[in-house]
Amino acid sequence: MLFIEQDVDAPLGGRLDRWLAANDNPGTIYLPLVMTDSGHDISNGDESFATVYGNMIDRSLDRPATAGMAVTSSRSGSILHLEVQLDNRSGATLSAANDATLTALVWQEPVDPEAIPVVATARTAPIPSLVDGSSAKIVLEASVSALDPDRTRWVVIADYQPNGTFEAYDTLQAVTGP
Amino acid sequence: MRRWLSIIAIVLVSTITVSAQTLVVPAAANAEGVNQTHWRTDLQVKAMGEEGASFTVELLESGANNSEPESFERTLDAGASLRLGNLLDTEFGFTGTAALRVSAATGRILVSSRTYNDDPEGTYGQTVPGIDDSLSTSFGESATLIQLSRSSDPAIGFRTNVGFVNLTGETIGVTVELFAAAGSSLGTVNRNLKPFEHRQVNDVFHAAGADDVVDGYAVVRTVSEDGHFICYASVVDNGSGDAVFILGATEADPTPDEARLVVFESFLRPG
Numbered sequence: 001m002l003f004i005e006q007d008v009d010a011p012l013g014g015r016l017d018r019w020l021a022a023n024d025n026p027g028t029i030y031l032p033l034v035m036t037d038s039g040h041d042i043s044n045g046d047e048s049f050a051t052v053y054g055n056m057i058d059r060s061l062d063r064p065a066t067a068g069m070a071v072t073s074s075r076s077g078s079i080l081h082l083e084v085q086l087d088n089r090s091g092a093t094l095s096a097a098n099d100a101t102l103t104a105l106v107w108q109e110p111v112d113p114e115a116i117p118v119v120a121t122a123r124t125a126p127i128p129s130l131v132d133g134s135s136a137k138i139v140l141e142a143s144v145s146a147l148d149p150d151r152t153r154w155v156v157i158a159d160y161q162p163n164g165t166f167e168a169y170d171t172l173q174a175v176t177g178p
Numbered sequence: 179m180r181r182w183l184s185i186i187a188i189v190l191v192s193t194i195t196v197s198a199q200t201l202v203v204p205a206a207a208n209a210e211g212v213n214q215t216h217w218r219t220d221l222q223v224k225a226m227g228e229e230g231a232s233f234t235v236e237l238l239e240s241g242a243n244n245s246e247p248e249s250f251e252r253t254l255d256a257g258a259s260l261r262l263g264n265l266l267d268t269e270f271g272f273t274g275t276a277a278l279r280v281s282a283a284t285g286r287i288l289v290s291s292r293t294y295n296d297d298p299e300g301t302y303g304q305t306v307p308g309i310d311d312s313l314s315t316s317f318g319e320s321a322t323l324i325q326l327s328r329s330s331d332p333a334i335g336f337r338t339n340v341g342f343v344n345l346t347g348e349t350i351g352v353t354v355e356l357f358a359a360a361g362s363s364l365g366t367v368n369r370n371l372k373p374f375e376h377r378q379v380n381d382v383f384h385a386a387g388a389d390d391v392v393d394g395y396a397v398v399r400t401v402s403e404d405g406h407f408i409c410y411a412s413v414v415d416n417g418s419g420d421a422v423f424i425l426g427a428t429e430a431d432p433t434p435d436e437a438r439l440v441v442f443e444s445f446l447r448p449g
Binding site: 003004015032036053056057063065171 | 435436437438439440441442443444445446447448
């Protein structure tokens, strides 16, 4: 379970695009915009946060991962190096056709342990054509010069659009570290 | 109508083709049962293929640590078959119940047995096959026994005995969960098995706290990571003493779905 936050006016890593792809409400939307599973489940505006967000989290917890993922991280100077091993178990072929993507979101751990971390930088990489049951190794590198090495944290999210270009994304799996 | 209790009734007509060198006959007896029954086991071993075979028979006594079992050896010419009548007595001088481990040192062998009530008016019993490792059950797998029944009236219906053979040199734990036909759980029986121990739980539904079970089944697993065993059921007609031998059908337990890391993302304006 991981909570992360972004500035809606300076979104990183195409994550806000996931929320917008999932939104089919033509009416006015209000902040905050929230999502789980890359937009499989979204909400917005002033709500009964505990109930609505709690239900979103519960629904996500009930859904098994559709990919295996292991991430090895290392930092060399200002570069964070993330080597991702992805095992596709989605039942579909992952490719550019369904915008299968790896996204690394990086932040500095807040001093206040109660504070929600704010994403500082992001990198994305397309997942190469990967049939169900096969694996790939993909490398992501992010410049993290502004982040304290001892407090740098990251999450790698693998997602895709299972139902077509104009439909919601869905998370295959995510891994956080270090 | 004959009634007999306490001793397993075992036998079969086995046609298992042997590819492994070691086979286990998971139940055998040389023991007196109720109602003047006399349980005996005959073992049959045949050399397969065009070569002769030499083999060892080891006695895995019920309830015992069988790390150093009693044994004897025999040889067979090509194409020959050998019947060892009441071998627990004639070869081992043993009284009681046991399993038998038959290992081929050379050649290939086919093994079967019959355990029966040696009644002067005619024998009856069940065939117990020699079982190779491919039919055993390991940690992470389950063995399912079907066609089980229990009557709370010992004069009618059936009773079910479930037996195990530990195939490892370590003590292992096994659990037997019993179910009604529709899948509702009726209870669980747990046992620890010493190295290479044979153990039988008689009237297993009663041991699990169940009463009458017209149609039930059991799922047997080991809780020990290195556990490896054979299990069977012997379902006995309370009225006639007729019994059938049922070997556990093994399959791998389903792999639990990998959990998804839930990432809750929010977008807002700072401040």
